[in-house]
Amino acid sequence: MSSSANPLREGLTMRPQPKPCTVVIFGATGDLTMRKLLPALYNLAADGDLPPSTAIVGFARREKTDDVFRQEMETAVRKFSRQTVRDELWNSFVQGISYHQSEFTDDDGYRRLAERLDQIDAERGTGGRRLFYLSVAPAQFGEIVERLKKYNLHVGKDGGWARVIVEKPFGTNLPTAEALNNEIAGTFPESAVYRIDHFLGKETAQNIMVLRFANAIFEPIWNNRYIDHVQITAGETLGVENRAGYYETSGALRDMIQNHLIQLMTLTAMEPPTSLHADAVRDEKVKVLRALRRMNSPAEVTANVIRGQYAAGAIMGKEVPAYRNDANVNPQSMTETYVGMRIFVDNWRWAGVPFYVRSGKRLPKSGAEIAVQFKRAPSVLFNQGGGDSSNNLVIRIQPDEGISMRMQAKLPGGALRIEPVKMDFQYGASFGRPSPEAYERLILDAMGGDATLFARRDEVEEAWKFVDPILDAWHGPAADQPPLTFYPAGSPGPVEADQLLAADGREWRRI
């Protein structure tokens, strides 16, 4: 097979630059715009991936001039950009940035926006292509898309297109997610809706599919005959920071598990898709979600899910307060900052293989990984002395992105001593360039019309169907409520989470 006939290469890596469009950011004065979106757009420009005539319109309520907005964006990009800002490039990049002041509910603001976008098309050649980025609270999705429709901005102009990117949280349970989906579907067809899950844009998350389906050696053993269990971890040293208002109503299950970790799990567990088209990939992911074993009673939740909250402790030698003493947190808060759980995928491939999934704030280290733990070799010749002699394959999502494989090897010398060794592939060392930020990849994909790395409506809803019974148990009648456990900040999580695995004869990997 020639390399050009390799669908993985074509689908995942070799793509023409998208055509220029106008990116309209709703909520343009918010944190996400400054920390992630503008730096991502700048870095795409710096890497030559962004068509130079791309236009960026910041849509927000506050009064300000184009110049003030541009200056704010420059400060943000200089602070948060992955690459150092080059003055020459910035000077041309900034020409494409403008500001549009309007309330989200002011019809006239949308009428003016429509005129403005036409004008940009004429001046910059953006061809009636519009990418609306909703970096706003979900409660505002409806009022925005409704008005986009009213002013005919929900369709491209002159052969262009209109697409919408929506940020999480995408609902707080199934009914609210369905309501949001219905609101958006009233304006945009599903093919134009890009629900962002930034974990899917992380370089190593994309590599899960390549690892599995571009190498012949893994797929034959990627099943319950060879795999003992899988551990998926995303930990952070950070606490709730200044986000208590949001986090108190969210908690780790909604904030991290329902989206990011379950997405990583579907990529790990899915069947090979028939092609790399967005729907082919997402069809397979949805099948995994449907196969997640539901927990139908508080007792099942108690048996499979540990919720924890950080108590006072120390992170890298520095004392930090308990979650309940953090700013704007209810002193009796029952919000979980940690979840450790056992999930089963009830299908032929994964029958009997637990997926242990955990995420927490104020853990000893920040990082995310997927560890596939293989079964032990029969202990007939070697490995008779106990100890953990199994192989594992660890996909490090961040930091230090890479993939490593642990195997047993003979220690040099006369005696037959066996030790585990690691084969390690590191992105930085192998490719000699840092990975782009997740938002860079995702924005570029949305511009190019590739929704593979975005969550489809049914994916989001199926994930809620799995998560909702857990939330119901936690917030249900007090007598049945699974307990909230506590862990000192800087520890790897509650001891109850260790007991969860110990009951299966296993243990969590060290964080």
Ligand code: BG6
């Ligand atoms: C966000 C969560 O989606 O992901 C945050 O809301 C979390 O609570 C963040 O800190 C983690 O993402 P990253 O890319 O910083 O690991």
